Amino acid sequence: MPIRICLAAVVALLTAVLTAATGSALARPMLLISTENGPDHVQTLIVRRFVDRVRDCCADRIDVDHRFGGELYRDRDVLAALVQGKIGMAVAGTWQLDQVAPDTGAFMLPVFYGRTAEEAALVQDGPAVEAMNGQIEEGLGAIVLGRWIGLGFAHVFTTRTAVADVDDLAGLRIRSPGGVANAWRLAALGAEPVTIAWNDLPRALAEDRVDGLITTFATLDSVPLWTRGVRFALEDRQYFSHYVPLVSD
Structure with a gap:
């Protein structure tokens, strides 16, 4: 144990x-x-x-x-x-x-x-x-x-592009919280992993420097990122964090 x-x-x-x-x-x-x-x-x-x-x-x-x-x-x-x-x-x-x-x-x-x-x-x-x-x-x-x-589970959330499955991630710039495995997985799914500090993320979203992010519902709820453009979610359980x-x- x-x-x-x-x-x-x-x-x-x-x-x-x-x-x-x-x-x-x-x-x-x-x-x-x-x-x-x-x-x-x-x-x-x-x-x-x-x-x-x-x-x-x-x-x-x-x-x-x-x-x-x-x-x-x-x-x-x-x-x-x-x-x-x-x-x-x-x-x-x-x-x-x-x-x-x-x-x-x-x-x-x-x-x-x-x-x-x-x-x-x-x-x-x-x-x-x-x-x-x-x-x-x-x-x-x-x-x-x-x-x-x-x-909890980490999912993909996006701003302008609705994502119905992982194929829709191709070409999107997705904020990663860091780590080799996150970068590899996003790249394998066709997305471009971008590492941005959490405190800098609201501004990055507002300035369209990224198209979305990997995070949990608990984290998303703690800072209302829907006021900074987050509109869509692909609830795919990327990993349990x-x-x-x-x-x-």
Whole structure:
């Protein structure tokens, strides 16, 4: 089964790691968390809940500062910041992790295309994820704090072009959240993958620099991109996306 750690054990782990980093057990260590999405996104809401629980139980042992909305780092830069010790915690998408832990790209391979959430869960809750966690920890020098966070299926959303099937993606410029597997899959479907930071996407859509994007309904709902031209959806379950909670060692 994937790693599951109770809150008290997480706090003990974080305190030990951060105290070792500061070299002092007298002052409360600071856990600085950076995420990219806005206040209404599921990533932000879940991290806020984690922060509230840590503060409720252990305010005398550890301080927590959560910066969201890309205030500190965008997703493309957050792993480097974690490795360099500029932040203590990140909640990275599996599409960001495939360069340091290639097996995390498994959820984006063709075998998962169009699968059900139950089928994805068979892998998420199985031994394969334990092996992926090992790759992540070795590749980043980080600790996987707990169970991966399921964000849901990623689909294709477009602005001016209605898409009834994957053949309609040919020639379209589709924003990718990043990762080798996303770029390969879009290219194989005939689209042009374009990597744009999430905070820059509304403007890119308004300026017609892309014809659409890969994202989840939860993410689309957190920032009303239909006000920036998104009109159509191809609900094709490109892959089941996850966030991985990580703390620097």
